[in-house]
Amino acid sequence: MAQIASSRPVGISRGRINVILLISLLLSALTVRQLVTIQVYKQVGGRDLDARAQAELQMHVVLQPRRGTIYDRNGAAMAMNVYNDSLYVEPPRVEDAAKLAIVLAPLIGKDVETILTKLTETELEWDRLARWLPDEVSAKIKTLGPDGKIPAGLHLVPEARRAYPQGDFAARVVGVANYEGDGISGIEGFYNSEVKGITGTLQAEQDAAQRQIWIAPQRLVEPQDGANLTLTIDSTVQRVIESALADAVIKHNAEGGTVLVMDPNSGEVLGMASYPSFDPNHYTEIEPDLYNHNAAVTDVYEPGSTFKVILAAIGMQVGAFNANTTVDDPGCVQRYGWPICNWNSAGNGPLTPGKMLQLSSNVAALQFAEIIGRENFYKYVRLFGYGQPTGIDLAGEGPGIVNWPIGDDWSDITLNTNSYGQSISVTPIQHLTAISTVANGGMLMTPHVVKRICKATQCEDVAPRPVRRVLDQAVTDEIRGMLVENSLSYAPVVWGPVTGSYAKMPLVPGFRVTAKTGTSSIPLNGGYDANGTIGSVVGWAPAENPRIAVLVKIDRPKDDPWGLNTAIPVYQKVTSELMTYFRMPPDPALIDPLQAGQQ
Amino acid sequence: MAMTGCPMGEALPLQHARERRVQHPKYFRLGAPGLIAGSVITVCLLSLLYLAQTGRVATRGYVLQELQADRVGLLREAEQFEYRIAAANRLDSVEARATALGLRRAAPAQLRYATIELPPGPVVAQR
Numbered sequence: 001m002a003q004i005a006s007s008r009p010v011g012i013s014r015g016r017i018n019v020i021l022l023i024s025l026l027l028s029a030l031t032v033r034q035l036v037t038i039q040v041y042k043q044v045g046g047r048d049l050d051a052r053a054q055a056e057l058q059m060h061v062v063l064q065p066r067r068g069t070i071y072d073r074n075g076a077a078m079a080m081n082v083y084n085d086s087l088y089v090e091p092p093r094v095e096d097a098a099k100l101a102i103v104l105a106p107l108i109g110k111d112v113e114t115i116l117t118k119l120t121e122t123e124l125e126w127d128r129l130a131r132w133l134p135d136e137v138s139a140k141i142k143t144l145g146p147d148g149k150i151p152a153g154l155h156l157v158p159e160a161r162r163a164y165p166q167g168d169f170a171a172r173v174v175g176v177a178n179y180e181g182d183g184i185s186g187i188e189g190f191y192n193s194e195v196k197g198i199t200g201t202l203q204a205e206q207d208a209a210q211r212q213i214w215i216a217p218q219r220l221v222e223p224q225d226g227a228n229l230t231l232t233i234d235s236t237v238q239r240v241i242e243s244a245l246a247d248a249v250i251k252h253n254a255e256g257g258t259v260l261v262m263d264p265n266s267g268e269v270l271g272m273a274s275y276p277s278f279d280p281n282h283y284t285e286i287e288p289d290l291y292n293h294n295a296a297v298t299d300v301y302e303p304g305s306t307f308k309v310i311l312a313a314i315g316m317q318v319g320a321f322n323a324n325t326t327v328d329d330p331g332c333v334q335r336y337g338w339p340i341c342n343w344n345s346a347g348n349g350p351l352t353p354g355k356m357l358q359l360s361s362n363v364a365a366l367q368f369a370e371i372i373g374r375e376n377f378y379k380y381v382r383l384f385g386y387g388q389p390t391g392i393d394l395a396g397e398g399p400g401i402v403n404w405p406i407g408d409d410w411s412d413i414t415l416n417t418n419s420y421g422q423s424i425s426v427t428p429i430q431h432l433t434a435i436s437t438v439a440n441g442g443m444l445m446t447p448h449v450v451k452r453i454c455k456a457t458q459c460e461d462v463a464p465r466p467v468r469r470v471l472d473q474a475v476t477d478e479i480r481g482m483l484v485e486n487s488l489s490y491a492p493v494v495w496g497p498v499t500g501s502y503a504k505m506p507l508v509p510g511f512r513v514t515a516k517t518g519t520s521s522i523p524l525n526g527g528y529d530a531n532g533t534i535g536s537v538v539g540w541a542p543a544e545n546p547r548i549a550v551l552v553k554i555d556r557p558k559d560d561p562w563g564l565n566t567a568i569p570v571y572q573k574v575t576s577e578l579m580t581y582f583r584m585p586p587d588p589a590l591i592d593p594l595q596a597g598q599q
Numbered sequence: 600m601a602m603t604g605c606p607m608g609e610a611l612p613l614q615h616a617r618e619r620r621v622q623h624p625k626y627f628r629l630g631a632p633g634l635i636a637g638s639v640i641t642v643c644l645l646s647l648l649y650l651a652q653t654g655r656v657a658t659r660g661y662v663l664q665e666l667q668a669d670r671v672g673l674l675r676e677a678e679q680f681e682y683r684i685a686a687a688n689r690l691d692s693v694e695a696r697a698t699a700l701g702l703r704r705a706a707p708a709q710l711r712y713a714t715i716e717l718p719p720g721p722v723v724a725q726r
Binding site (some may be wrong): 076080082083135211235236239580583597 | 657661663664675681685686689707712
């Protein structure tokens with residue numbers, strides 16, 4: 001019976017079956033609903049599955065352009081990119097952090113505690129331990145692990161940095177690009193948009209190893225590398241002037257100085273040195289004031305007697321006087337209730353413009369300015385480019401300060417003081433540009449420091465840019481003769497101690513060169529600083545068909561206040577060496593017998 | 600039938616050929632199952648071809664990626680060398696090496712200049 005009973009089919013009531021069916025139906029409905037949610041609406045728990053999948057699958061990479069290289073005019077690299085490994089840590093993957101910190105400390109130059117903190121900060125996914133390691137350190141870290149490989153959790157990632165292989169050489173011209181790759185001073189700053197390049201992007205699909213899947217569609221915007229620049233700066237010229245300037249500043253215990261060398265015919269700046277310089281490779285370790293400004297284009301000073309060259313040129317250009325016109329120099333004169341005297345208060349009698357320049361007579365200069373007249377004088381001061389930036393392609397150029405007759409700072413005596421370079425402030429580049437106008441026959445040129453710009457395979461030469469004709473050739477010929485005479489009278493400063501003769505002789509043996517010195521007072525609190533001067537000289541060489549125009553400025557020399565004694569030796573040395581460098585053959589007739597054996 | 604009253608031994612060759620031609624299509628006639636099987640085989644073949652091609656492109660892509668990485672590495676290495684060359688060519692380094700070799704700067708009086716008169720017109724270098 002029991003067997004019969006067990007073989008009978010189990011009886012399930014209709015109600016139970018309906019309940020089971022209902023539950024199954026509900027479960028099926030839930031499953032379908034979930035399927036629709038996932039497959040159609042692509043969402044789970046409010047999370048967008050599609051977006052998450054895309055985020056994992058899609059790669060979006062910013063492609064960095066290569067910052068352009070800066071070369072000197074002979075092809076020597078001044079600023080370029082190099083790649084060094086930076087050390088990153090993935091804290092969750094680090095093993096034996098304490099030991100690793102002790103090993104890493106001497107290699108990356110950080111203390112153990114700092115490293116240990118970074119290694120154990122497990123809430124961070126990724127952190128940087130050190131940037132731009134030297135190659136030998138990077139190589140050591142790569143073998144630090146127990147298996148001779150890089151320790152777990154450490155990563156060496158190559159990163160670009162801006163490097164300056166010439167160190168402090170021409171640093172003020174080249175300038176600095178910061179760690180983010182943006183130029184902040186000098187050429188790096190002025191040409192940042194050209195040199196930096198344009199970033200590109202890559203949007204594509206990636207595999208689990210974050211490698212691009214090439215068969216998937218991609219959107220690529222190629223990065224555009226920055227332009228390579230070739231400067232007008234000549235490394236040899238630069239080295240000559242940096243060396244001569246440093247020697248002079250140290251010798252005279254000066255606070256600083258500037259030397260500029262320009263091709264007066266084209267406006268190309270061949271050398272630009274300011275002391276002190278700095279090493280742009282370590283710019284963060286120095287004061288921003290040092291690397292952020294280039295004294296040759298930003299700093300203003302009163303040009304002093306070197307401005308008398310401009311005065312003489314203006315007077316002869318407007319026909320106010322000629323080379324034979326004389327004015328009387330009693331040593332001191334009164335103007336508007338103020339006494340105006342020569343540097344030694346000594347009178348010189350009747351003076352022509354040439355003698356005014358040679359004796360550097362303030363009294364004669366102010367009288368020549370009065371003959372020129374206010375209107376003509378300031379018209380030409382403006383035509384020479386004073387009181388306005390020259391347009392040189394360097395960051396931070398200043399306009400200088402001219403008290404124009406229509407301004408509030410103007411007084412009647414301003415014309416008199418301006419005539420010998422006081423109450424007017426110029427930048428060195430502005431003054432040398434004006435002097436170059438006299439040197440090249442009267443054409444004002446725009447100075448520039450970039451000679452060629454190359455983008456990809458396309459190169460564009462920067463052509464000389466004439467601004468305007470300021471002087472007639474005849475006038476510049478007259479001024480040239482006067483300044484050659486000046487240079488002969490300056491020669492004893494250099495050659496006197498060597499030859500024992502303090503007579504006139506060629507300043508640079510074998511060459512006719514021009515020169516005019518100046519000793520400027522330094523404005524201070526509405527007056528002038530009694531404790532310092534600026535010694536300077538301007539000129540060009542050779543006098544005919546000039547190859548270089550030179551400005552030398554020595555700031556606050558302690559042992560000698562006169563530009564004649566501080567700046568002329570620098571000018572002589574620079575001019576002499578550069579004549580040799582430019583393969584200019586000397587004229588034996590222009591070598592004094594006493595100089596012949598002393599060169 | 601196509602066979603006429605001609606005796607067997609006398610059947611013309613042209614006639615035989617015509618008969619065979621009439622019967623030919625039966626070898627190419629496909630029913631529904633044949634069409635389906637043919638389509639499946641064709642799709643399979645095309646898929647295999649496509650897979651093979653995409654696989655090859657993907658592999659080439661990875662190779663290309665590796666080559667690009669190599670190129671970047673070599674360019675970086677070249678820049679390192681360029682940097683070292685530029686640093687070694689610093690004029691003060693050059694002067695120091697020259698001085699160490701016993702060389703010294705020539706005095707102006709030691710220099711000799713040769714002036715070469717060039718003929719008028721363009722100058723062409725000649726061997």
